[in-house]
Amino acid sequence: xxxxxxxxxxxxxxxxxxxxxxxxxxxxxxxxxxxxxxxxxxxxxxxxxxxxxxxxxxxxxxxxxxxxxxxxxxxxxxxxxxxxxxxxxxxxxxxxxxxxxxxxxxxxxxxxxxxxxxxxxxxxxxxxxxxxxxxxxxxxxxxxxxxxx
Numbered sequence: 001x002x003x004x005x006x007x008x009x010x011x012x013x014x015x016x017x018x019x020x021x022x023x024x025x026x027x028x029x030x031x032x033x034x035x036x037x038x039x040x041x042x043x044x045x046x047x048x049x050x051x052x053x054x055x056x057x058x059x060x061x062x063x064x065x066x067x068x069x070x071x072x073x074x075x076x077x078x079x080x081x082x083x084x085x086x087x088x089x090x091x092x093x094x095x096x097x098x099x100x101x102x103x104x105x106x107x108x109x110x111x112x113x114x115x116x117x118x119x120x121x122x123x124x125x126x127x128x129x130x131x132x133x134x135x136x137x138x139x140x141x142x143x144x145x146x147x148x149x
Contacts (some may be wrong), residue, residue, distance in 0.1 A: 001028060002148055005062050005088075007074035008034035012129045018138045020046050026145045031065075033058045037099045048065040069142055077107045077143065084147075095140035 006019060016032070023030035023045045032038045033049045035058050040048050057085040066072060068087030074080055080090040080098045088096040098106065112118040 002067070002069040002071060003029040003031060005066050005070055005072045006030060006032045006082075007058065007062065007072070007076055007079060008032040008038045009036075009058055010075060011073065014129065014134050015073070015137055018134070018141065022138075022141050022145060026149075028145060028148070033062050034056075039061055071102075073141075077103065081107060089144065090143065091137075091140055093129070093137055095136035097140070 004019065004023060006016070008016070011019075011032070016038070018036060019030055019032075019041070020041060022028070024043060027045055030046050031049055032040060032047070033051065035048045035053050038048045040046050049061065051061045059082070062072065062074075062079065062087065063082045064084055066083050066088045069089070071089045071091065072080065072083040073091055073093060074083075075092045075094075077098075081103045083090050084098065084100055089105075091099065104107055104131060
């Protein structure tokens with residue numbers, strides 16, 4: 001059974017709760033990796049991995065450990081690209097699938113927006129995490145877990 005890896009540094013609390021419930025319900029290993037201890041319930045299926053405070057230390061740990069077929073939950077596009085290159089599936093906390101067909105375009109857009117912001121352009125940030133985002137994420141995670149059975 002593949003594992004679920006979570007880039008926990010920026011994972012919204014509501015998404016974290018969805019992942020925990022799904023891991024328990026389906027008896028799927030879920031690893032929350034962060035630069036700090038992530039508060040999680042005691043569970044045989046849900047684990048926290050706190051890494052050093054170095055730049056991208058959590059991302060590097062995930063890339064080192066993730067296996068082909070595992071699922072990574074992240075909104076970090078360079079991390080997503082590295083996981084895809086290792087054969088993992090990737091989904092954002094909004095339920096969007098990232099794969100070899102769309103990741104390069106998403107990284108290029110991110111880099112373009114970063115350049116715009118660096119030049120003083122106000123581009124705004126992502127919208128807040130809505131009830132719709134929560135539902136889309138929960139449904140996408142459930143679909144992935146069902147395919148693993």
